[in-house]
Amino acid sequence: MPDHAPSLRFYDHALARFSRRELLNAAWTLGLAAVTPSVVTRTLSAQMAFSEYPFTLGVASGDPLPTGVVLWTRLAPKPLEGGGMPMASIEVGWEVADDRAFRTVVQKGTTIARPELGHSVHVEVEGLRPGRDYFYRFRVGREVSPAGRTKTAPQAGAAVDRLRFAVCGCSHYEQGYFTAYRHLADEAVDFVFHTGDYIYETRTRPDVVRPHNGQEIYTLVDYRNRYALYQMDPDLRAAQLSAPFIVSWDDHEVDNDYADDHDEQDTPPEVFVLRRAAAYQAYYESMPLRASQMPRGPDMRLYRRLTFGNLVDFNVLDTRQYRSDQVCQVPGTNDCHLIGDPSRSIIGSAQEQWLFGNLADARARWTVLGQQVPTFARDFDGTTSPVRWQTDKWDGYTASRARVFARLQETKAPNPIVLSGDVHLHYGADLKVDFTRPESPTIGAEFTNTSISSGGDGTAQIAMWETLRANNPHLKYHGARRGYISCTATPETMRADFRVVDKVTVRDRPVTTDGSLVVEAGKPGAVKA
Ligand code: FE
Ligand code: CA
Secondary structure, eight states: OOSSHHHHHHHHHHHHTSOHHHHHHHHHHTTOOOOOHHHHHHHHHHHOOOSSOSOTTOEEEEEEETTEEEEEEEOOSBTTTTBOOOSSOEEEEEEEESSTTOSSEEEEEEEEEOGGGTTEEEEEEOSOOTTOEEEEEEEETTEEOOOEEEEOOOOTTOOOSOEEEEEEOOOOGGGOOOHHHHHHHHTOOSEEEEOSOSSOOOOOOSSOSSOOSSSOOOSHHHHHHHHHHHHTOHHHHHHHHHSOEEEOOOSTTTSTTOBTTBOTTOOOHHHHHHHHHHHHHHHHHHSOOOGGGOOBTTBOOOOEEEEETTTEEEEEOOSSTTOOOOOSOSTTOSOGGGTTOTTOOSSOHHHHHHHHHHHHTOOSSEEEEEOSSOOSOOOOTTSSOSSSSOTTSGGGOHHHHHHHHHHHHHHTOSSEEEEEOSSSSEEEEEEESSTTOTTSOEEEEEEEOOOSSTTTTBOSSOTTHHHHHHHOTTEEEEEOBEEEEEEEEOSSEEEEEEEEESOSSSSOOOEEEEEEEEEETTEEEEEEO
């Protein structure tokens, strides 16, 4: 592999957009002697001296393709104070190697960390070999980042024997340590799917494990500082060093239970979208995402498709940005008849059409829908729950769910597997054409991950589990501790190992497997492993 081929193209592209005025301004800001523009970025990089380490937020990689991956970092010598970088564009070097010691560097290049994007960088490396481990790191001035491990996807259509991935989400900084992220890191999976609630937007509260930085967050700088607080956590950083992430968001990356341009407080939509724009920008700046996910004002296209040989076709869905507002959320409300209204949607019509197209040409052994909130029904009736359904989930959008399930049947998309999070409980469930009729066909299975730490330690089993299971015979497993799911896909089976730690209010507890489910290809539905 020639050292510079793909990277030079990126370099030229970056330089072309890097004006002479910008370069000189940068040189001035940094107190550097005047230098000629042709060498200025290199000079900046060579002379940039940091009094504090700039790679405080670690590094990450994401969205693996057969020949490429996104490499991410964000320069932040003062991470909790907006980053602490000079207001100038800074050249950052990167390299990708075959080995952890960087003896065989297969690609290297430079990119520009811009103040407009909080000095984050998103390098889209191309020209790598499929299905291979790689190691990467960044350099700015004399400072070198930690090295991350990543992995490219297998060649499209190629036979793949085995793929291992983790599913995680809901890491609340105040409610517990991120021990589960640390254990996830030890598994060195092929990729991690994050179901969202990567941060929580809430103000700090009394009597917590460790406090949030400040009040509820609204501005771009607020969101940057909150992401920084989370990414300074060594367990989170270890998880991101261990494998490429495929990220999706849920509500708390913006505001609890928001729906499109509606928040919980009934803020005027034209005002709320200003907050959404700040939140989406900070999310983009903080995640290993491609330029195709770059936000445009309050909009950001996060739904996308990734394929892993002939084994897994992975559709990442966004159930927040386009959804109809929730209905029937509080007892005594008179809008419960709208739960099944066909004009309401949880993914919006454009994303639905995109998904329907993907399902029509799904060819891999497993068709995965990776998203945020449970699609399977949870009927809480007969318990102390104030309402029968939790209508922030697909249970509040039953026509939308019926359309997706009908499309799965109609297209015969192979072996549907849904991944979800949000509810801070582990679940394994069968997906039914009609959840109220146990005899109706099973069309697939769903694995829901509990939280990394949200909700604190959790319990061995929730008190209402027996009632819940009686009302919902499609539930196959349930766990109420913190943790993540470790999944193994082969041509024959999809296995989910539900990993848990017994406490997150104290550090360094060990991980155990609380339960395991297996889906056999061609036999929809999960059984105990
Ligand atoms: Fe959550
Ligand atoms: Ca959530």
